[in-house]
Structure formats: structure tokens, C-alpha cells
Amino acid sequence: MKNLRYYILFLMSIWLFTGAARLQAKPATRSLETIVIDPGHGGPDIGAKGLSGLQEKNLCLELARQLALLLRQQLGLRVILTRDGDYALEQYERTAIANHNKADLFLSLHFNADFAAQQRGMEIYVLEPRSADNEDIAQVEGGILWDKAQLKSLKQSHRLAQAIYQQTIGSAYVKNIGIYSAPLLVLKGAAMPAVLLELAFITNQQEEEELWAKEYNATMAEALYRGILSYKRRFVDNPDQSK
Numbered sequence: 001m002k003n004l005r006y007y008i009l010f011l012m013s014i015w016l017f018t019g020a021a022r023l024q025a026k027p028a029t030r031s032l033e034t035i036v037i038d039p040g041h042g043g044p045d046i047g048a049k050g051l052s053g054l055q056e057k058n059l060c061l062e063l064a065r066q067l068a069l070l071l072r073q074q075l076g077l078r079v080i081l082t083r084d085g086d087y088a089l090e091q092y093e094r095t096a097i098a099n100h101n102k103a104d105l106f107l108s109l110h111f112n113a114d115f116a117a118q119q120r121g122m123e124i125y126v127l128e129p130r131s132a133d134n135e136d137i138a139q140v141e142g143g144i145l146w147d148k149a150q151l152k153s154l155k156q157s158h159r160l161a162q163a164i165y166q167q168t169i170g171s172a173y174v175k176n177i178g179i180y181s182a183p184l185l186v187l188k189g190a191a192m193p194a195v196l197l198e199l200a201f202i203t204n205q206q207e208e209e210e211l212w213a214k215e216y217n218a219t220m221a222e223a224l225y226r227g228i229l230s231y232k233r234r235f236v237d238n239p240d241q242s243k
């Protein structure tokens, strides 16, 4: 009987030791290899619509494609679009694509609308942390409750938001810009740094005109690319700052 007790203790210590070794083997810093870009809306869900007929879903997809191209060419990153065509996707499916592909960053692209036509500018959103406690919008996906997945990455999400803010603020098409927290379902289940961008107001006449401009996509994709690059240099390549 005594021998059996020693034997169990022996097994337990091996189990604890290998467990600790596994934890230590995990790299302390996060890498940046895969980015998932999520063009908002799609299919029958057109999103916001401008007076001149511009549709949010199309603007999101065009910008996502351009940004993906830049990230692949300049940084050699693996970039996945949650949709690369005009079809509908549920919010949880968008996050699930990022989680399944073990993405290191998740960016959801949108364009804004407001009843007040004078509203303009860009808005960067991170998840409002208290909203993660709201069980009624919990999403169970593949048996895993992704409900609170974003909480662990919230600090990095704020850093990503800051980096995009700093690299976009002087951009030709950005009149004003702010960072906000909101209970956004699409960010909630993301198990990596995640932001949602409302790039401009389709309902603002001046901004809608600018969205027609040929240079708009190239300019904004370049600004977002610089934001991601700045985040990478400060918080991924430089381990001292990533804590």
C-alpha cells in the first residue's frame, strides 16, 4: 500500500515537471505571420449606402484586397480574407476564420453612416471589456466558448489601435480620427489582437466624393499598412516592449 502511494507521487511529479517544461518552452513573444482581414457585410447585407449609390460591402472588399496585397508583397505575411467575394457571413464565422487560422492579428473593415450628414472622420474600435460578460451574445463554435477570447489580447489590441491611429492621422483622406471601445460581437471571440475600423462616413457628402477617388484605396491601404508595420516593429520585433 505504501509502495503504491510512492508510485502515485512519482507519477504526479513527472506529470507536473513535464507540464512546467511545456509552459517554459512556449515562446515569450508573439510572432506576426498571419493576418486575417475581414471585409464587413456582403451578399444581401450591403451595409451603409451613400446618396450616389456607393455600397459599404464593396468598399470594404476593395480596400481589404489592396491592403492584403501590400502586406504580402512588403512583409511576406500570410494574409487571409474572411470573404473574397460578394456573399454573406455571420459575425461569428468571421472570427472563427481568424481563430482556426491561428491569426496573429484581426482587422475588420467598415465604412460609417449617420443620420447627421456632417459626421465625418475615421473611428477605430477595440472591444469594450465589460461587454465580454454579456452571456446573451455568447457564441459557441466547435464546442469552444469563444465568448471571452478577446480579453486576453485587449492590451495588444489597444496598442494596434494606437499604431494605426498614429500612422493614419496625417493621411490625406482622414479629417479626424478617434479610438473607441464598444461591445462589438465581431471582436469578442477573436483570440488575438483585434480592431474594427470605420474608415469614413459614406453619408458625408465630401467623404463620399473622396471614396470615389481612384487614389483612395491606395492611400488608405498604405496608411493601414504603415500602422501594422509600426505595431510589428514596436511590439513584435522588440520583445522588451511587448510585455
Ligand SMILES: [Zn+2]
Residues within 6 Å of the ligand: 040, 041, 047, 048, 056, 110, 111
Ligand atoms: Zn459596417
